Amino acid sequence: MNLNDRTKPRKPRILPPSSSSSSSETLTPIPKMARKSILKSTVVTVLCVFGLYGLSTTFFNPINPYHSRLDLSLPLDSSSKSLSLLSTDSGENLSKFSRNFGPVKVYMYDLPRKFTYGVIESYAVARGGLEKVPVDDVSSLKYPGHQHSGEWYLFSDLIREDRGRRYVVRVSDPEEADLFYVSFFSSLSLVVNPIRPANGEGAGTGYSDEEMQESLMEWLEQQEYWKRNNGRDHVFICQDPNALHLIVDRVKNGVLLVSDFGRLRSDTASLVKDVILPYAHRIKSYSGEIGVENRKSLLFFMGNRYRKEGGKIRDLLFQILEQEEDVIIKHGAQSRESRRMASQGMHSSKFCLHPAGDTPSACRLFDAIVSLCVPVIVSDQIELPFEDVIDYRKIAIFVDSTSAVKPGFLVKNLRKITRERILEYQREMQEVTRYFEYEDTNGTVSEIWRQVSMKLPLIKLMINRDKRLVKREMTEPDCSCLCSNQSEIRTFL
DSSP states (O other): OOOHHHOOOOOOOOOOOTSSSSSTTOOOOOHHHHHHHHHHHHHHHHHHHHHHHOOOOOOSSOOOTTTTSSOOOOOTTSSSSSSSOOOOOHHHHHHHHHHHHHOOEEEEEEGGGGTTTHHHHHHHHHTTOOSSSSSSSGGGGGOOOOOOTHHHHHHHHHHTTTTOOSSSSOOOGGGOOOOOOOOOOHHHHSSSSSSTTTTTTTTOOOOOHHHHHHHHHHTTTTTTHHHHHHTTTTEOOOOTTTTTTGGGGGGGHHHHESOSSSSOOTTTOOOOOEOOOOOOOSOOOOOOOSTTTTEEEEEEEEHHHHHHGGGGGHHHHHHHHHTTEEEEEEESEEEEEEEEHHHHHHHHHEEEEEEEESSOHHHOOOHHHHHTTTEEEEOOOOOOOTTTOOGGGGGGGEEOOHHSSSHHHHHHHHHTSOOOHHHHHHHHHHHHHHGGTTTTSSSHHHHHHHHTTHHHHHHHHHHHHHHHHHOOOOOSOOOTTOOOOOOOOOOOO
8 A cells, every 4th residue: 555545535435225224225424524513513502501501590599598509498388379488387397497598696685674674664664553663573574565566576585495496596605696686675665655644744754765775875886796797787676667766877787677667768778688577466366267248347447547647648538438338437546445346347347448657557457467357558658578478469459549549449449359359368368367476486476587587698798898898978878778669559459
């Protein structure tokens, strides 16, 4: 064989047709270059498939912020049409949460007594309920029932020895803590002094909520852990719209547990860093079965007719509704007798009106839910608790203020709602009532702690971000501030 023979390209050899193939078919070997091209295309295709899979899992199955691996095992409540991260079996789901995420470690400050039990004592003294203070046995003290009693339930939960491992666990060493809870009874402090007669008789108990707020701030500013991160990892409960009003701008870096944002500026509070709490309902939960047979009234409302700010709509609603058939709308202030009448009215009505008051929300919304009386919400700026697990459109009717005050609009449209639709609303309310029961071990308190624990990644982000930023004066909120509801409400009727 000479060199020329070696360099000549070889022609592909055509094989004779197989006996098993048709006469028109021949098997031709694939050239080497063609094989490489096909192999390259196959590799590119496989890489593209893996790339698309990676993108889809990143966006649709986000990485657990507490773990380095994906987790798809959060339970769904199959008995409800709405998404639920909690089932009625609290033990099972709490253990799943702890296993997948781990409870957030909370250090509750051992505040001077005057900020906790001392507030209860001062409240009782102002009403003649105590002769000697401080009491020897704090277990004998009774926190007065009112709509902003969430501060008591959270405090009581953390001091319980048998609370177990929930979404947060209390630690005794502040060095171990992820978050710091400041347990000042700010809402009760606001109402320690009872309303006095105009002539001032009996006034002057010596208690000042403003002095208490200033004293709390002085105490906090001496704490090493407050100064360490500018208070960003601290949690405050200020459920009454006026609670902590004197110092709220000085604690706004922390997580605020509030009822709404009605009296808070957009640079003070937001849905991103803070948690909306439900009011404690003031009437008894409805214990009967779902149904409309015993609910003879179409619409019920009982409360103050004349309010300030956004609550001016109440007077307009009174004017157009008080003459309507099957509508009960009454002016009444908070009292034991008015609560009895409200309970009777809500338990015997199909729909319960919730207009805005001095602030966008009020306890009667949650009174209505536990009464299985479908809430009709007329409050354009309202924010609602636990909206990541509760779809309020399934349990309430939303009406914008402009439409609500049109004569005949509300009643006409409510009468169109069928019996079957009302029953559906009631079934949905039954599924979520535990979220509004502070005394339920798998209820409001547990859900509040879950909401707080979910703030931790953002808190850590902001702490680290603060360390690299140059402090400067700003005339407008920066990108880290996301305001609450600034839009109109949509009507669902």
